[in-house]
Amino acid sequence: xxxxxxxxxxxxxxxxxxxxxxxxxxxxxxxxxxxxxxxxxxxxxxxxxxxxxxxxxxxxxxxxxxxxxxxxxxxxxxxxxxxxxxxxxxxxxxxxxxxxxxxxxxxxxxxxxxxxxxxxxxxxxxx
Amino acid sequence: xxxxxxxxxxxxxxxxxxxxxxxxxxxxxxxxxxxxxxxxxxxxxxxxxxxxxxxxxxxxxxxxxxxxxxxxxxxxxxxxxxxxxxxxxxxxxxxxxxxxxxxxxxxxxxxxxxxxxxxxxxxxxxxxxxxxxxxxxxxxxxxxxxxxxxx
Numbered sequence: 119x120x121x122x123x124x125x126x127x128x129x130x131x132x133x134x135x136x137x138x139x140x141x142x143x144x145x146x147x148x149x150x151x152x153x154x155x156x157x158x159x160x161x162x163x164x165x166x167x168x169x170x171x172x173x174x175x176x177x178x179x180x181x182x183x184x185x186x187x188x189x190x191x192x193x194x195x196x197x198x199x200x201x202x203x204x205x206x207x208x209x210x211x212x213x214x215x216x217x218x219x220x221x222x223x224x225x226x227x228x229x230x231x232x233x234x235x236x237x238x239x240x241x242x243x244x245x
Numbered sequence: 246x247x248x249x250x251x252x253x254x255x256x257x258x259x260x261x262x263x264x265x266x267x268x269x270x271x272x273x274x275x276x277x278x279x280x281x282x283x284x285x286x287x288x289x290x291x292x293x294x295x296x297x298x299x300x301x302x303x304x305x306x307x308x309x310x311x312x313x314x315x316x317x318x319x320x321x322x323x324x325x326x327x328x329x330x331x332x333x334x335x336x337x338x339x340x341x342x343x344x345x346x347x348x349x350x351x352x353x354x355x356x357x358x359x360x361x362x363x364x365x366x367x368x369x370x371x372x373x374x375x376x377x378x379x380x381x382x383x384x385x386x387x388x389x390x391x392x393x394x395x396x
Contacts, residue, residue, distance in 0.1 A: 128289075128293055129253050129259065129293045129296050129297045129300075130255050130259045130297075130303060131252065131256040131259050131300055132296060132297060132300050134247060134251070134252050134255045134302055135252050135301075137247070138247040138248075155322065157304035176296075178289065178292050178293075192268060196276075206295060206296045206299070208294070227296050227299060227300060228296075228299040228300045228302075
């Protein structure tokens, strides 16, 4: 059974890069373009009783940002799913905001496929 | 399976779309200079472009977006005001970014070093001057006047 990852980013370039890397590594992917879209995708997963192994999310997005998404996920049925924050800014305040909202880790953009897969493996049980 | 060429094509069309959005926000900001939502939209377009360009290795586009983002941060926090000169400079900056993307599409270097330096300096002048906005006595400092050398 493939591990399922939700990838949330408003950049189509980053979604395409991340999803290509993850599909290549054998993960099943669902994409969302912002926090609001991510919550809708989570609602559908819940309806279909599908499992989720990880959420990868950008922070700065329209309609609903990543910090709000992290907070809302931590209040819902997927509250135990690890969340890896993808951020362009590596300021302590930004990382701290993500972690205190409930994120499990962070990775600074740009990253190469190996860095991404290493960070994911730290958070997801090995296949 | 999606390959690197396809990711580049996605980047080129995303960059074009983001620069169009940025231009629309900037034109709107010109008619309503205090519009926080226009500044926010402009910031978001450039922020996304910065990340996408960095991810695809277009460092000049990414770094220049970052510089403009820094300028917008000053507008957002009211350390700089929106002036006609600033809007003109930003429009020229967006044109320069479009030319960088066009060159990237053609597979050549995004910009020559002189051109890049000139554009960076142009934005940096606004960034460097903002500390003077704190000058006591005469309210908000008018950058456009300062840049023209007028009193």
